[in-house]
Amino acid sequence: MQGQELLNTKDFSGGSVVIFGSMNADYTVTTKRLPTGGETVVGGPLTILPGGKSSNQAAAVARLGSGATMLGKLGTDANGDFLETQLVKAGVDMSAVSRCDGPSGATVITVDEHGENTIVISAGANEHVDPAYVDSVSKELTSGSVLGLCLESPMESVTRAAQLAHQAGLTVVLNDSPFQGELPQDLIDNVDLLLVNEHEMWQLISQEGDETPALSGEGWWQKLDWAEIYGRLKAVGFQRVVVTLGSAGSMVLEDGVAEHVEALKVSAVDTTGCGDAFMGAILAGLATGSSLLDSARVASYVSAYAATGRGAQSSYGTLEQVRAYFADCDK
Template sequence: MQGQELLEHKDFSGGSVVIFGSMNADYTVTTERLPAGGETVVGGPLTILPGGKSSNQAAAVARLGARAVMLGKLGTDANGDFLESQLVSAGVDMSSVVRWDGPSGATVITVDKHGENTIVLSAGANEHVDPAYVDSVQSQLAQGSVLGLCLESPMEAVTRAAEIAHQAGLTVVLNDSPFQGLLPAELIANVDLLLVNEHEMWQLIRHEGDQMPVLSGEGWWKRLDWAEIASRLKGVGFESVIVTLGSAGSMVLEDGSAEHVDAVSVKAVDTTGCGDSFMGAVLAGLATGSSLLDSAKMAAYVSAYAATGRGAQASYGNLEQVRAYFAQGGR
């Protein structure tokens, strides 16, 4: 089945996903074009929207209808109140999120007229999520069937969360972003699925002296040796991988096979948070018994819908909205 047909018949309500990690307030401004180094450009009104990679993923899971449990820390500032209220309104269980006495995480985002963006992160409360906090929420970690992780929280805490969840029998999904270079062996050993974009994938598998492949242009992904890429990823420690390819879709690498999933064409307004909505859909799909390939197919539609609105969580639709949008031919 294609992703649209899969979404038409999918019920996510039986799934339970735990998302561990970051919550940020996104300070966003739109410009005609992104500034070059040292350059000042004129932008539009500044908006403050809910974000953070993990927070976005939790919102995407909840809006699709699956149970989403958020674990992490917010600050005691107004942004903390704002972020909590936004996630609660999306349907996310926030009962195990604690407050740190200081500022919440924040990002500064510039978006151009084509929907492309640049993002700078200030971690705030996120950098105070430690292994002791992870140990305090062990029972909540074990409540789901899938755990979603990214790297906007301290590596020691992410690694501990993966270890606890893996031992409890959850499927552990790691979004290796922001890219951190060499990952701890203890983390890799407890991850069942890796999700990266094409640039993160290349940084992860490149050997010294390798020539940088061309990751753009018409059909660029077809010129890559995906069997070799899968072999190198397996050598790093990852056998099941989704590589997102931007407007070229994604590649699902599993059990020795490489399957391409087409992107869904829409008129993009803002691509901020689209990757997180993609991962959220994959998490929800896996939690409700869909295969990795089918989850990626559905995620292509969910993330395409997100590109039609501004902001990250603010652009995410619920399942009925996504279905209706594409049923009407993407209008």
């Protein structure tokens, strides 16, 4: 089936996804254009919205109708209360999230009139998610069929979570973002699926003497040697990979084959959190028995819908809302 037929027939209920990692309050301001180094630009009103990569992914999973369990730490500040309330409202199980003294994680985001953004993260409570916490929630960690991870939490804790989940038979999905250089072998060995964008992909596989390829422009992704890219990713240790390509869609690398998934054309308002919406749809798709390729096809609709609203979680739709939006687009 093709994308829209998959979207219209997919049922995400019954899936069980665990998301381990970060929760942040997003401080967002819109500007006509993004500032260059040392420059001051005038922005619009400051808004505070729920965010954090893992938190976003959990909200996306829950809104699509799958079970979503969040694991991580919030601070004792008002942002902690705000983030917990918003995730509960989205349908996320927050019963195993703990609080620690001090501020919750926060993100400062600038968005221009084209929907492009810059992001700076302050870890807050996220940096206190240690391996001891991981062990304390091992029952919840292994309660689903799929585990979603990113790198906004300490690397040793992410690695421990991957180990416990992989040993328990869960499908472990790693979003290698924000990119932090070479990954620990113990983490790689316990990951079943890697999700990266085009820049993270190149940072991961580039070798000394390589010339950086063009990662933008008309048809840029078609000029890349995806067989070589896939070979390099397998050499790193990843057999199944999804590379998101922004407005060019995504590439699914699996079983020796590279398949391109088209992006959906929408009037983008804000691209903040679109990658997390895509990841959430991948997690929910795998948890409900879809193939990786079919999950990516549906995820392209889910992430495109997210670009039509402001903020991350605040722009995510339910399955019914996503279906209705693209049904209207076809009229």
